[in-house]
Amino acid sequence: MIKLFSLKQQKRDGETVQHPGTRQSAAQLRIQKDINELNLPKTCQVDFPDQDDLLTFKLIISPDEGFYRGGRFSFSFKVGQGYPHEPPKVKCETLVYHPNIDLEGNVCLNILREDWKPVLTVNSIVYGLQYLFLEPNPEDPLNKEAAEVLQSNRRLFEQNVQKSMRGGYIGAIYFDRCLK
Amino acid sequence: MKVTVKSWTAVATWRWVANDDNCGICRMAFDGCCPDCKIPGDDCPLVWGQCSHCFHIHCIMKWLNSQQVHQQCPMCRQEWKFKE
Numbered sequence: 001m002i003k004l005f006s007l008k009q010q011k012r013d014g015e016t017v018q019h020p021g022t023r024q025s026a027a028q029l030r031i032q033k034d035i036n037e038l039n040l041p042k043t044c045q046v047d048f049p050d051q052d053d054l055l056t057f058k059l060i061i062s063p064d065e066g067f068y069r070g071g072r073f074s075f076s077f078k079v080g081q082g083y084p085h086e087p088p089k090v091k092c093e094t095l096v097y098h099p100n101i102d103l104e105g106n107v108c109l110n111i112l113r114e115d116w117k118p119v120l121t122v123n124s125i126v127y128g129l130q131y132l133f134l135e136p137n138p139e140d141p142l143n144k145e146a147a148e149v150l151q152s153n154r155r156l157f158e159q160n161v162q163k164s165m166r167g168g169y170i171g172a173i174y175f176d177r178c179l180k
Numbered sequence: 181m182k183v184t185v186k187s188w189t190a191v192a193t194w195r196w197v198a199n200d201d202n203c204g205i206c207r208m209a210f211d212g213c214c215p216d217c218k219i220p221g222d223d224c225p226l227v228w229g230q231c232s233h234c235f236h237i238h239c240i241m242k243w244l245n246s247q248q249v250h251q252q253c254p255m256c257r258q259e260w261k262f263k264e
Contacts, residue, residue, distance in 0.1 A: 026206065026215035033207040084205060085246055117254035118243055119204035 027083040031055060034122040044126055055079040058093075061130055062180055067158055068133040071096075071165045072180050075107075075129060077122070084118035087111070090125065094178050097164035099136045099147035103173065107132070108142045145171065196226050198234045204255055205239035214238045228263040229253050 024032075031054045038046065047058045059075045073096055078089040090112055092105040100108040109128050111120055141147030150157040160170050167177030196210045203226075206214050213224035214236040227237045233255040235243075244251045244260060251260045 029215050030207055085242055117252075117257070118239070119254045 025081055027079060027081045028054065030084050031079050031122070037121070038123055038126075040123075040126060041130060043130060055083075059126060059129070061133060063130070063133040066134045067136065067161045068096075068098075068165070070180055071133075071178050073133070073178065077125075084120070087113070087116035087120075088122070088125065090129070095173075095175050096178070097143070097146050097161055097170050097173075097175060098132070099138050099141040099143055099150055100132050102142040106142060108140060194221070198226055199232070200234060203236045203239055204233070205235055205243060208236070210234070210236075229258075230261040230263050231256050231258045232263075 035046075035054055040046065043062050043064050045060050047060065048054065048056075049058070050056065055078065057077050059077060060072060061075070062072045063069050072094070074093040076091050076093055080086055080089065090107055090109075092101050092107055095103065095105075107129070109125075109132060111124060111128050136146075136150060138147040138150045146157070146160070149160060164170050164175035165177070165179050168175060198210045200210070202209055203214065208214060210226055211220060213220040216238055217224040225237050226234050227240060228234045229240075231253045233253050235254075240254075240260075243254055252258060253260045
């Protein structure tokens with residue numbers, strides 16, 4: 001009897017969490033669908049620090065080929081109330097030697113800025129970010145030094161990436177180890 | 181036997197005829213409504229572009245109004261022109 005009562009109580013508590021009085025916002029409804037339909041490549045995983053807040057999460061990319069094979073890179077996603085009319089704000093939380101990611105974690109990916117359109121999803125961004133690690137693009141760079149090395153000496157660029165992922169200095173910048 | 185019909189209740193169904201099930205912008209069903217509306221139907225209609233892509237009118241208008249320079253279809257990036 002006591003057990004039944006506490007079960008009922010639990011159920012009621014659960015309900016208040018699911019229906020917090022106000023309707024879900026358009027952004028919440030849409031991100032819910034994005035997350036449900038998420039189809040991640042085996043190199044990616046998402047992590048929700050707060051299960052009740054789908055608008056803030058992390059994406060971990062562990063490339064299994066290319067220059068960055070073996071590394072582990074974390075991105076923070078912040079989805080605003082303007083979603084999907086505005087793209088999520090994505091920042092790289094791992095210090096990385098990459099032509100299209102600066103040392104503050106800003107990411108240069110067309111679909112995160114000028115080429116965003118509301119039919120794109122979280123999945124499209126995941127694939128876009130993964131592509132940046134497979135094909136760093138030295139044109140239109142955010143880290144100019146890395147881009148110049150990639151353009152002038154691919155071999156040296158490869159060595160620099162390896163060195164940075166093992167933990168070490170490239171020029172005056174120290175990169176923390178990010179190998180798996 | 182004589183039957184007198186005292187009252188009757190008609191039931192009708194409707195649906196939008198679109199080439200897709202969901203609006204690409206809000207991802208809600210076309211037979212439902214956009215997230216800003218409560219009642220599906222004529223108050224939350226669908227519109228087509230000349231490129232043949234279809235959206236809730238509220239969703240596509242919100243997108244077009246946020247575009248400063250070119251108004252493009254969010255599916256195919258062709259210039260957006262309403263059909264008809």
